[in-house]
Amino acid sequence: MRFLWTIPWFAIRNLLREPRRSAMALAAVTFGIVALMLASGFIEWIYYDLRESTIHSKLGHLTIARPGYLEAGRADPFAYLLPADTAALQRVRSTPHVREVAPRLYFSGLVSHGETTVSFVGEGVQPSLETDLSRAVLIEQGASLRDDDPKGVLFGAGLAQSLGVRVGDTVVLLANTPSGGVNAVELVVRGLFTTVSKAYDDSALRVPIAIAQTLLRVQGAHAWIVLLDDTSNTDEVAKVLRQELPHDRFEVTTWYAQADFYRKTVSLFSKQVGVVRLIIAAIIVLSISNTLTMAVLERTGEIGTSMALGVPRRRILAQFMAEGTALGLLGGVIGLVLGFLLALAVSAIGIPMPPPPGMAHGYIGQVKVTPDLAASAFVLATVTAIVASVYPAWRASRLAIVDALRHNR
Amino acid sequence: MTGEPARAGRPTRAPDADPRLAVSVQGVSKEYALGEERVVALANVSLNVDRGVFLALAGPSGSGKSTLLNMIGCIDTPTRGRIVINGRDVSGRTPDELAALRARTIGFVFQTFNLFPVLTAYENVEYPLQHLPEIGRRERRERVLHFLDVVGLADYARHRPNQLSGGQRQRVAIARALVAHPQLVLADEPTANLDHRTGRNILRLMRRINRATKVTFIFSTHDPQVIRMADRRVDLEDGEIVRLGVRARKEWSYAFERAAEPPAFADGETQPGR
Ligand SMILES: Nc1ncnc2c1ncn2[C@@H]1O[C@H](COP(=O)(O)OP(=O)(O)OP(=O)(O)O)[C@@H](O)[C@H]1O
Numbered sequence: 001m002r003f004l005w006t007i008p009w010f011a012i013r014n015l016l017r018e019p020r021r022s023a024m025a026l027a028a029v030t031f032g033i034v035a036l037m038l039a040s041g042f043i044e045w046i047y048y049d050l051r052e053s054t055i056h057s058k059l060g061h062l063t064i065a066r067p068g069y070l071e072a073g074r075a076d077p078f079a080y081l082l083p084a085d086t087a088a089l090q091r092v093r094s095t096p097h098v099r100e101v102a103p104r105l106y107f108s109g110l111v112s113h114g115e116t117t118v119s120f121v122g123e124g125v126q127p128s129l130e131t132d133l134s135r136a137v138l139i140e141q142g143a144s145l146r147d148d149d150p151k152g153v154l155f156g157a158g159l160a161q162s163l164g165v166r167v168g169d170t171v172v173l174l175a176n177t178p179s180g181g182v183n184a185v186e187l188v189v190r191g192l193f194t195t196v197s198k199a200y201d202d203s204a205l206r207v208p209i210a211i212a213q214t215l216l217r218v219q220g221a222h223a224w225i226v227l228l229d230d231t232s233n234t235d236e237v238a239k240v241l242r243q244e245l246p247h248d249r250f251e252v253t254t255w256y257a258q259a260d261f262y263r264k265t266v267s268l269f270s271k272q273v274g275v276v277r278l279i280i281a282a283i284i285v286l287s288i289s290n291t292l293t294m295a296v297l298e299r300t301g302e303i304g305t306s307m308a309l310g311v312p313r314r315r316i317l318a319q320f321m322a323e324g325t326a327l328g329l330l331g332g333v334i335g336l337v338l339g340f341l342l343a344l345a346v347s348a349i350g351i352p353m354p355p356p357p358g359m360a361h362g363y364i365g366q367v368k369v370t371p372d373l374a375a376s377a378f379v380l381a382t383v384t385a386i387v388a389s390v391y392p393a394w395r396a397s398r399l400a401i402v403d404a405l406r407h408n409r
Numbered sequence: 410m411t412g413e414p415a416r417a418g419r420p421t422r423a424p425d426a427d428p429r430l431a432v433s434v435q436g437v438s439k440e441y442a443l444g445e446e447r448v449v450a451l452a453n454v455s456l457n458v459d460r461g462v463f464l465a466l467a468g469p470s471g472s473g474k475s476t477l478l479n480m481i482g483c484i485d486t487p488t489r490g491r492i493v494i495n496g497r498d499v500s501g502r503t504p505d506e507l508a509a510l511r512a513r514t515i516g517f518v519f520q521t522f523n524l525f526p527v528l529t530a531y532e533n534v535e536y537p538l539q540h541l542p543e544i545g546r547r548e549r550r551e552r553v554l555h556f557l558d559v560v561g562l563a564d565y566a567r568h569r570p571n572q573l574s575g576g577q578r579q580r581v582a583i584a585r586a587l588v589a590h591p592q593l594v595l596a597d598e599p600t601a602n603l604d605h606r607t608g609r610n611i612l613r614l615m616r617r618i619n620r621a622t623k624v625t626f627i628f629s630t631h632d633p634q635v636i637r638m639a640d641r642r643v644d645l646e647d648g649e650i651v652r653l654g655v656r657a658r659k660e661w662s663y664a665f666e667r668a669a670e671p672p673a674f675a676d677g678e679t680q681p682g683r
């Protein structure tokens with residue numbers, strides 16, 4: 001045990017004996033890490049972009065609603081209205097990390113323009129609170145809603161197209177009231193928007209919440225959409241709010257619990273990253289075990305000498321394992337640095353991507369290397385390198401001394 | 410000299426604990442399977458080696474010198490028979506136990522020197538001590554410097570093997586073989602890769618150390634010049650001992666010499682060979 005420190009030193013000197021071969025193995029590990037960092041960094045960026053777009057177009061970070069609204073509210077929306085303003089709302093607003101709390105009133109109905117009538121899903125929003133919350137709702141034409149413009153409506157681009165309306169046109173919205181009657185308002189199209197979800201753009205429109213309340217003849221909202229300073233605080237704030245708000249009246253739901261598309265995308269891409277990992281692990285295993293097998297073959301005579309001199313088998317094992325580990329660690333460090341630099345460079349240039357299915361726009365991809373991701377790439381490379389050295393090292397430690405010594409001739 | 414010269418390589422079965430014996434080889438055979446055939450490398454060899462002797466194993470190529478040295482060095486195991494080192498029977502021990510035994514009691518000098526090319530002369534000599542936790546840092550250093558000095562290489566401590574001549578390498582190897590204070594040093598053809606002069610110098614160095622430290626040396630060689638420097642000799646032929654010699658002054662006297670027909674021993678116990 002006392003001389004364990006000599007193992008790495010000896011390992012490094014042995015690696016330097018065959019600089020070319022060691023460099024090759026190192027390059028394989030480095031390449032593995034870099035490839036993994038770039039591939040998963042790109043996917044991480046896709047997650048990030050999709051996540052933030054989802055949050056900033058519809059869901060916010062948290063949705064506060066009446067218990068059961070998200071599951072059952074569609075059938076009977078009027079049964080789940082939140083009060084117009086309460087101490088609870090104040091409490092949410094003053095919770096740490098909360099940037100904005102915006103009320104939303106959801107409704108559906110028919111919208112007509114001229115001869116055409118189509119169904120829509122509508123959201124009543126308070127325009128002044130939506131600037132940041134809805135920053136992923138991109139205004140394609142016209143302008144956004146304003147608090148001082150009670151008669152404006154924003155159309156999803158697809159919905160506008162199927163109805164044949166343009167900015168400035170007048171439309172009529174029809175909706176059911178709680179009493180079972182039908183009410184109508186006349187509004188002017190102020191702008192057309194797109195989001196990450198084409199399905200949403202094909203059916204959605206947004207109006208100031210006051211108009212929605214008038215149309216439906218109700219007070220209050222279905223949900224308070226909470227925007228946080230950072231997505232990573234979602235769970236923490238959700239926990240706080242769940243403790244603070246009475247359970248029987250409020251239900252706090254996170255964005256990811258509702259973001260089905262996001263979750264499916266993540267699980268699909270995660271599988272792909274898993275395959276990439278596997279391939280990279282295989283590359284590392286092959287190159288490290290090849291390097292060590294060569295080293296064992298070449299140094300068979302030396303192994304015999306060591307054993308004759310009384311070095312126990314486990315020490316021989318440790319020696320070769322140390323060489324694999326050193327390659328893994330060193331390649332890992334170089335790979336990390338190189339990976340970070342390349343990720344920065346690629347992100348600066350940008351990766352132009354075509355529009356994915358279901359989305360309206362192409363986008364400029366980036367590579368987002370998070371500390372977690374870098375750590376897992378590093379761990380993968382080093383652990384794989386260590387695992388790959390087990391077998392050759394074990395073989396070395398099991399050589400018959402007399403046979404091994406013969407290799408010195 | 411022990412005053413009982415016939416012990417040199419007396420082919421008997423001595424009790425394990427005879428304190429005068431460094432090595433006792435008792436009815437050892439080694440056979441290799443080569444396909445269908447069996448190669449007999451050693452055939453029922455018995456040999457006692459007194460402590461402190463400087464013993465040469467002689468014999469033509471293929472006679473079993475290396476095989477016998479490997480058995481004595483506990484780096485190979487006999488097919489039959491027992492090896493007793495320092496009064497301890499080494500049969501049936503695990504590889505780790507044998508490694509520990511070698512590390513503490515046996516030094517090796519090889520024909521091809523077998524230094525570690527990545528290590529300096531100093532580190533090569535130090536190497537065996539790195540596996541002996543009972544030897545502290547200071548003592549380690551003192552021993553390494555001492556033995557480098559003994560072999561006359563104090564000034565070459567920082568040299569790598571490839572910066573040393575063959576003779577110098579073998580000196581480093583001798584220092585390495587001695588550094589753990591073994592009771593026995595085994596050298597399989599230590600001079601075969603050296604020119605005659607250097608080889609003789611190496612042998613002289615070994616003999617000087619043998620005289621000074623009473624460490625038992627067993628070496629094999631083809632070289633009659635080198636055999637002449639030993640004080641005991643064991644001649645092998647076809648895996649059998651054919652002659653045992655003790656040198657007094659310049660003359661060999663043979664305790665046993667096999668005739669064309671093996672002599673009929675009354676006591677089968679004392680018969681060499683089969
Ligand atoms: N691993 C092995 N497999 C098969 N036969 C072997 C093996 N090792 C040694 N032998 C045989 O055993 C016999 C003795 O070999 P050994 O190496 O001990 O001879 P030696 O006296 O050392 O010869 P040399 O002077 O050439 O070194 C030879 O016939 C050899 O062919």
Ligand SMILES: [Mg+2]
Nearest residue numbers: 474475476597
């Ligand atoms: Mg030999």
